[in-house]
């Protein structure tokens with residue numbers, strides 16, 4: 001019999017219960033045992049939901065109070081010394097009594113502490129306060145948090161484990177064993193989930209390694225938060241939704257030298273899971289879908305040879321996802337595991353490749369036919385054809401049916417969307433509905449199609465309805481995309497000519513000063529928007545409120561002496577949602593929350609149809625701001641790649657086509673701004689880098705269309721209109737050609753945390769246009785001094801021509817308070833003035 005299974009379930013709760021519990025605990029409103037009780041209740045509820053959806057086996061250990069990579073670091077005792085926890089402390093009863101994340105703190109299934117049958121000598125686990133200090137830092141001038149960065153090509157951020165050269169490991173948290181026991185005690189057939197050892201090491205960084213050395217390895221993302229930043233990120237400030245750099249391919253790597261010390265700990269966990277009654281253990285190795293060199297492949301071989309020995313009789317389930325295995329297919333098939341999971345949503349073709357390569361007679365295949373990364377209802381018949389094809393070769397016994405990856409990346413339950421457009425709702429499936437699809441498919445495989453004839457008919461009808469719906473298509477939009485010419489993505493003159501005209505028109509000094517766009521979102525501004533949304537105030541009152549805020553921000557900037565002003569973005573809650581709401585082709589959920597990191601969630605728009613702009617979006621606010629001042633005010637727009645990347649995107653046409661449609665809508669906005677007399681327009685593309693494909697071979701094609709889309713936005717502008725762009729991460733080395741090809745007149749980037757080091761690449765590249773390297777980190781409340789800023793600018797001027805430089809913060813000021821922003825900007829302007837005198 002084929003089994004209906006799942007790789008992982010969202011942890012946050014349909015009502016974001018985990019968020020509430022965590023924030024109450026951090027605020028001191030509930031004690032640790034209440035947090036742990038609520039967490040256990042969520043696990044129980046989610047297992048029950050999965051069983052009711054029809055799963056034969058549920059995952060256990062996939063739950064996390066903050067992040068599963070952090071959990072893994074705790075499991076193997078990789079707690080940096082600055083958090084003041086040592087395993088030797090384990091004998092200390094005071095430590096042992098503290099609530100922990102693993103060995104004893106979690107509640108057992110019967111509501112008692114779960115350590116009842118653990119060996120008496122079990123260490124107490126990593127205390128909760130240490131765990132959260134690693135995740136978020138400690139308050140005030142305390143210990144900074146670990147770095148955080150994007151999980152592969154998703155918008156989920158994981159905590160980057162920090163290892164020492166020569167790091168040793170020991171079993172320090174038995175969370176996975178406890179949660180497996182908990183599931184069993186509640187009567188669930190469960191499969192424990194672990195992050196595999198090779199992927200764990202490749203997600204980590206070695207302390208002291210330079211940023212570029214770490215990036216040359218294979219961390220899939222660039223840091224959203226440096227190890228040096230304040231610990232307050234988890235609370236107030238939004239993630240600089242940074243940017244994943246994407247894996248560079250794994251080269252011979254000092255992290256893999258730590259494998260020998262790590263594997264015995266994994267071996268011990270496997271034995272304990274086996275002793276607790278596990279028959280299968282899932283090991284997630286997403287790095288198997290990336291570009292690997294020989295040492296990395298060898299690390300996989302060594303790892304699985306050793307783990308297979310460590311717990312003979314235990315069955316290892318190796319999970320790969322987010323891409324196809326491609327050239328790692330042979331490697332994956334050669335590992336001594338009993339099951340291999342394939343992401344057939346991302347790479348449906350790999351099933352035939354695997355079958356052709358010859359599946360070893362002892363290997364099960366787990367077929368990820370239901371897309372775990374997107375919200376569309378599965379075409380069940382198409383999925384079933386794939387499953388039936390696999391059954392022909394393997395027989396039903398060796399098949400698991402599953403979503404393509406953990407469901408962490410989709411909202412929990414579509415049924416909660418009671419006010420959603422009913423037609424479009426019929427095209428969707430969230431986590432719960434996806435598991436029901438898995439169950440139907442499994443039943444069809446085991447009992448034949450007629451056993452689920454109704455479900456198949458409903459799926460067929462939904463697929464047909466979506467395909468033929470007029471809601472999906474706008475012929476005029478498609479024709480416009482089809483008619484595009486290369487010249488549409490080209491400005492009339494080359495950058496140097498434009499530069500001369502713009503400088504003359506704008507009358508800017510050396511080292512022009514500006515900001516990235518948003519000013520602090522005060523409680524008053526947030527309240528104004530919320531009341532208007534709820535219909536408590538009318539449009540006129542709302543608009544006057546926004547205008548008053550714009551007046552304040554313009555006056556402040558004039559008083560501070562900034563050169564290029566912004567309107568401050570008080571009308572925007574979110575840089576993608578704001579635009580999506582005013583474009584055709586998007587729908588919005590009420591409860592469709594997806595975890596971004598820790599207690600932070602996002603509610604991505606759902607892009608279901610051809611994109612069109614019914615009318616101007618920002619023009620009235622920008623022109624109002626411009627009417628208040630002689631200085632140039634920037635039009636402020638979100639770019640097409642970022643709107644695409646931070647939405648759930650339709651799967652019925654290539655992403656690049658959808659992106660071109662968005663680009664044309666934003667192009668129209670840009671044209672309107674120029675026609676209204678706006679002289680500078682900024683197109684933010686903070687997701688440009690994270691949208692990069694995971695495999696090197698796919699990147700050139702992506703960069704080509706992404707660059708083209710950006711240029712479609714700006715291509716119709718006159719030479720004298722200055723285009724700014726902003727990207728808030730600091731790994732540009734490998735994409736500088738594409739960045740230059742954007743042909744923006746000015747790029748404003750995050751740079752302060754790298755101490756301007758990233759500019760070396762711009763210097764070497766002889767980057768042709770203006771650059772505004774951020775001179776201070778907006779993630780911290782700290783106010784930089786004039787001297788500090790001058791120092792950074794001097795460094796910048798040693799690499800780039802001073803005439804190329806702009807002066808600005810790292811990112812928008814939305815999450816900061818005026819008490820910090822005013823003095824910081826004052827110092828920034830002062831630093832620019834002093835250097836103008838000197839240079």
Ligand code: GLN
Pocket residue numbers: 240241516517518569575636684686726727728811812813814
């Ligand atoms: N213009 C936006 C702001 O200042 C940019 C935000 C971002 O880069 N994430 O808030």
Ligand code: ZN
Pocket residue numbers: 240516686726727728810811812
């Ligand atoms: Zn930014």
